[in-house]
Each structure stands twice: as C-alpha cells, then as structure tokens.
Amino acid sequence: QVQLQQSGPGLVKPSQTLSLTCAISGDSVSSDSAAWNWIRQSPSRGLEWLGRTYYRSKWYTNYAESVNGRMTMNPDTSKNQFSLQLNSVSSEDTAVYYCASAMSDCSSSGCYEGYFQHWGQGTLVIVPS
C-alpha cells in the first residue's frame, strides 16, 4: 500500500520560495508504472493540479501553465521522495498543498494514468499579504 508523507514549512514570506517534500513508502519514485503529482486547494481556485514527474526510461515532468516558470519538481531516488519548489510566491499561492500518486492502469489497449489513488496528508501553506 502506497503511503505519502509530506513535510515542509507552513509559512512562506512573499517573494520567497515555497518548498515541500513528499516521501514515498510502498513504491519507488522511479517506478515505471506511477506518476507523482502536486495538487493544491484553496477557496478561490478549488482543486488545482500543479504538475507531475514520472520515470519511463528517463524522467519526465509536466507543469500547469498557471505555475510554469515558477515551479520545479525534483525526484530524489536516494531518499525515495519528490519535491516541489515554487518561486516568487504571493498571497495567491496560499493553499493546502497535496502530493498524490497516479498509478498506471494497464489493459490490452495500453497503460494510462491520471486518477489519484493515494494522497499525502496535506500541508497548509500561508503566504501573508
């Protein structure tokens, strides 16, 4: 059973960098049948997918347009975890941040992922205005 444990500060000053880590147990960040995601939730934006990283013979990373250019996701194979860094934060980045796994669902027609079976506990990050 996959478990995700988040860590990181809950308060970040404006213009600084938000950094969170998601530690994985029960699977490998290098698994070729999983994708590792960050999602945030706020009253103004609802549930917002931020990006994913996954390994399929090489590493791939995709980001949402809303954070592209400010966000970096990095897998850490030595610690079996992945991270989120969001630069130049503002009060609009105040949200509960979740990491989540999407496992590949395979059949004769191929393998697909994108629904989120496992979630971290969530981290409330506040950026004061």
Place this chain on the structure above:
Amino acid sequence: DIVMTQSPDSLAVSLGERATINCKSSQSVLSSSNNKNFLAWYQQKPGQPPNLLIYWASTRESGVPDRFSGSGSGTDFTLTISSLQAEDVAVYYCQQFYNTPRTFGQGTKVEIK
C-alpha cells in the same frame, strides 16, 4: 484546458434517499484508443485529502461501498449515492484525466436534510 462543471453546488438529501450529482466536461473525455471515459470521482471530508471513489467513469475503487455508482459518457457524467448514509456527508468532485492539465469540478456539497 478542459473545464469541469458540476451541478448542483450543494444538495440536501434525507437519510436513505438517493443523491445525484452531475458533472459536465467542456470537451469529450471519451478516448477512442481504449473506449473509456477518463473521468474520476472523489469524496472529501473536512480536514482530509480527497478520496478516490470511481475511475473510468463507472469503476468503483476497491473498498468503496456499492451504494456509490458512476455513469455517463462523453461530456456528461453522474455520481449517484443510492441510499444516503450519515457518513456520506462530504464534498464530491469530478476530475478528468483525458489530458493535462488534470482538472477538477468545483465540488458539490452533500448534506442531510
């Protein structure tokens, strides 16, 4: 981006009665490659992360009670709770995984009447 729109925003249902939540996508999430709808449903209770209920529009996740069912295809989908229990009070979200960015509906709050 695919926009997901849920209706209603909230509903109150008596215990044991049926609850129906609708979700509409701005474009079809039915894939010709596997003939499946790339649509999932989640339940979220206060202070908890969302919990996967249904994927491929109608496949129940392991451990989810059979009073939860999903239906629909293309752009129109429904989550039905056949007999509402007290523990079903929550906010429900649909989500498309047809493409990136993954997008969610705004949520439907279900309460007891």
